[in-house]
Amino acid sequence: xxxxxxxxxxREGVDRLKEEDNIKVREAPGLSQEELIRTIxxxxxxxxxxxxxxxxxxxxxxxxxxxxGRAGTGLDNIDITSATKRGIIVMNTxxxxxxxxxxxxxxxxxxxxxxxxxxxxxxxSGEWNRKKFMGTEVYGKILGMVGLGRIGSEVAKRAQxxxxxxxxxxxFISKERAEQLGVTLMDLEELLPEVDYLTVHTPLSSQTRx
Numbered sequence: 001x002x003x004x005x006x007x008x009x010x011r012e013g014v015d016r017l018k019e020e021d022n023i024k025v026r027e028a029p030g031l032s033q034e035e036l037i038r039t040i041x042x043x044x045x046x047x048x049x050x051x052x053x054x055x056x057x058x059x060x061x062x063x064x065x066x067x068x069g070r071a072g073t074g075l076d077n078i079d080i081t082s083a084t085k086r087g088i089i090v091m092n093t094x095x096x097x098x099x100x101x102x103x104x105x106x107x108x109x110x111x112x113x114x115x116x117x118x119x120x121x122x123x124x125s126g127e128w129n130r131k132k133f134m135g136t137e138v139y140g141k142i143l144g145m146v147g148l149g150r151i152g153s154e155v156a157k158r159a160q161x162x163x164x165x166x167x168x169x170x171x172f173i174s175k176e177r178a179e180q181l182g183v184t185l186m187d188l189e190e191l192l193p194e195v196d197y198l199t200v201h202t203p204l205s206s207q208t209r210x
Contacts, residue, residue: 001022001023001024001044001045002023002024002026002042002043002044002045002064003017003023003024003025003026003043003044003045003046003047004026004028004039004040004042004043004045004046004047005025005026005027005028005029005047005048006028006029006031006036006046006047006048006051006052007029007047007048007049007050007051007052007071008029008049009027009047009049009071013071014027026043029051031052033053033055033057033058036052036058037057037058037061038061040058040061040062040065041061041062041063041064042064043062043064043065044064044065044066044067045065045066045067045068045069046062046065046067046068046069047068047069047070047071048068048069048070048071048077048078049070049071049072050072050074050077051077052077053077054068054077054078054079054083055079055082056079056081056082058079059079059082059083059086059088060082060086062086062088065086065088066088066089067088067089067090067091068083068088068089068090068091069091069092070090070091070092070093071093071096072092072093072096072097073092073093073094073096073097073203074092074203075090075092075203076203078090094150095150098150098151098154099154101151101154101201102151102154102155102157102158103158105151105155105199105201106155106158106159106162109138109143109159109197109199110138112197113135113136113137113138114133114134114135114136115132115133115134115135118133119133138159138162138164138197139162139163139164140163140164140165141164141165141196141197142164142165142166142167142194142195142196142197143155143156143159143164143165143166143167143195143196143197143198143199144167144168144169144191144192144194144195144197144198144199145166145167145168145169145170145183145198145199145200145201146168146169146170146188146191146198146199146200146201146202147168147169147170147200147201147202148168148170148173148177148178148181148183148185148201149170149172149173149201151201152168152170152199152201153181153183155199155201156168156181156182156183157181160182164197165184166181166182166183166184167183167184167185167186167191167194167195168183168184168185168186168191169185169186169187169188169191170185173185
């Protein structure tokens with residue numbers, strides 16, 4: 001099997017593939033669409049992150065392609081409809097970055113609340129405006145989440161650890177599941193006026209875009 005990796009991946013993952021005798025791996029990050037279209041007919045598998053756009057034109061040129069692996073969660077850079085029509089399997093790693101994304105979300109909330117980027121910039125310029133950048137506590141504040149799946153639920157746990165109240169909108173999550181997570185479910189129209197902070201944890205699709 002010939003595998004094309006068209007985006008940078010963790011070295012450990014690439015090395016693991018190269019250990020297999022029946023797999024030949026080529027790393028070619030940064031291919032243009034035209035280069036990818038010319039190259040893809042030689043390969044049985046394609047591994048991407050988010051930079052490579054696997055369009056219908058790319059899939060149409062992929063005469064040998066059997067599988068597309070997305071190292072990450074979102075699939076908005078892959079034409080799934082075209083892949084399905086060609087019988088090409090599309091796989092992702094939905095739990096791969098869950099903790100990182102949740103931690104990043106909390107980091108952004110704290111940076112926003114405590115004016116950390118502004119204070120850092122001010123300090124680097126030689127100023128010491130301590131009172132100007134004191135910010136506000138997140139303790140007791142209301143966090144609203146749109147999407148209570150893998151990432152949203154991990155964000156909720158961390159926010160609750162900071163003694164924030166957590167509410168969410170997710171039409172696919174049951175009230176019982178939300179209660180297990182310590183989250184109050186609301187309609188979106190009810191949620192928006194209540195929140196101090198709003199985070200969005202949904203896959204990008206035609207239903208969720210904008």
